[in-house]
Amino acid sequence: MIDSTTSDMIPNSFVFDLHSDIATDVSLRRARGERKVFQRIFCDRLRAGGVQGLISVLWVEPQYRQRSPERLLQLLGSLLSDVEESSDCVQIVTDAKALANTIRQGKIGLFLGVEGMTFIEQWPLLELPRESDEGLYERFRQPLSVLGKAGLRHAMLTWNEQNQLASGSDSANAPRVVAEGLTPFGREVTRELHRRGIAIDVSHLDDTSIDGVLEEVDGTIIASHSNARTLCEVPRNLSDRHILEIGRRGGVVGINAYAGFIDSVRPTLDRYIDHIVYVAERIGIDHVAFGFDFTDYLETQELWHTAEPEQRLERVEDVPRLLRRLTERGFSKQEIDKLSYVNTLRVMGKL
Numbered sequence: 001m002i003d004s005t006t007s008d009m010i011p012n013s014f015v016f017d018l019h020s021d022i023a024t025d026v027s028l029r030r031a032r033g034e035r036k037v038f039q040r041i042f043c044d045r046l047r048a049g050g051v052q053g054l055i056s057v058l059w060v061e062p063q064y065r066q067r068s069p070e071r072l073l074q075l076l077g078s079l080l081s082d083v084e085e086s087s088d089c090v091q092i093v094t095d096a097k098a099l100a101n102t103i104r105q106g107k108i109g110l111f112l113g114v115e116g117m118t119f120i121e122q123w124p125l126l127e128l129p130r131e132s133d134e135g136l137y138e139r140f141r142q143p144l145s146v147l148g149k150a151g152l153r154h155a156m157l158t159w160n161e162q163n164q165l166a167s168g169s170d171s172a173n174a175p176r177v178v179a180e181g182l183t184p185f186g187r188e189v190t191r192e193l194h195r196r197g198i199a200i201d202v203s204h205l206d207d208t209s210i211d212g213v214l215e216e217v218d219g220t221i222i223a224s225h226s227n228a229r230t231l232c233e234v235p236r237n238l239s240d241r242h243i244l245e246i247g248r249r250g251g252v253v254g255i256n257a258y259a260g261f262i263d264s265v266r267p268t269l270d271r272y273i274d275h276i277v278y279v280a281e282r283i284g285i286d287h288v289a290f291g292f293d294f295t296d297y298l299e300t301q302e303l304w305h306t307a308e309p310e311q312r313l314e315r316v317e318d319v320p321r322l323l324r325r326l327t328e329r330g331f332s333k334q335e336i337d338k339l340s341y342v343n344t345l346r347v348m349g350k351l
């Protein structure tokens, strides 16, 4: 919980981003020989946006689908190395109190997450038959132990693909590997994540798999970077039914700034705020946050060019503009604080 002690420890308001792909960019830059990427580039950029807390995910790109444990470890290694070298300005944190301390020291705090767990399928087991009971157990036990030691606090079972755990929001367009939804193996992994107090994130799952997760755990779940499907009808956005259930369980929905999930024709900053308003009207402002998913960390640009410059929300430097616009649209300071960090600290604190 964010108790009074924790909130007293936070000197100023700050912004928490529930979904950041920075680790991908860090890894690509380090592969080109760059060092101290956080210290040289991202710490200043994040501070310019007022963003001092992130869920930083390890995401295995589709081209590494057949070598996912290798790519996962590479992403993890490059992130941890860079954070170590940039320790003057950034730190991995594992709970709300550590985040508050980090911020008090003027540093940026990262919660470590994984965006998809396909690496579990291929985890190297040199001596065990992969499909034996022992093999299945070791395949999730070993990576979760490794990632746990590194500070893992957040997990998505899939990205858009289907894997042996569950089906992602785009898997209807791909050949099915197993039956749709959360598999028996995926159920076991979900229970283990819950047992370890790792935030279970349903953002990339398809509707059937979200139902499976809701059946399997009765606690808080989150959707770190998804919008309202009623306002923008894409499979990656949430149905009203799932929004209501996340709210009922005390979770949080992080509103995504990816243009194609805001509005398929005319994404704007105001339309982004409409998603905040819509979700808040259904489950209350206490269950809404920001999960920006800025794609400029991935060196791709898309739909935002259709919006006027003052109506864009495409990079971290645009966040202060969002906060100003929220004020103009009638959000109080207290409500903006809830969206910015209070709700997230509450949820991360009670897992």
Ligand SMILES: [Zn+2]
Pocket: 115, 204, 225, 293
């Ligand atoms: Zn994503």
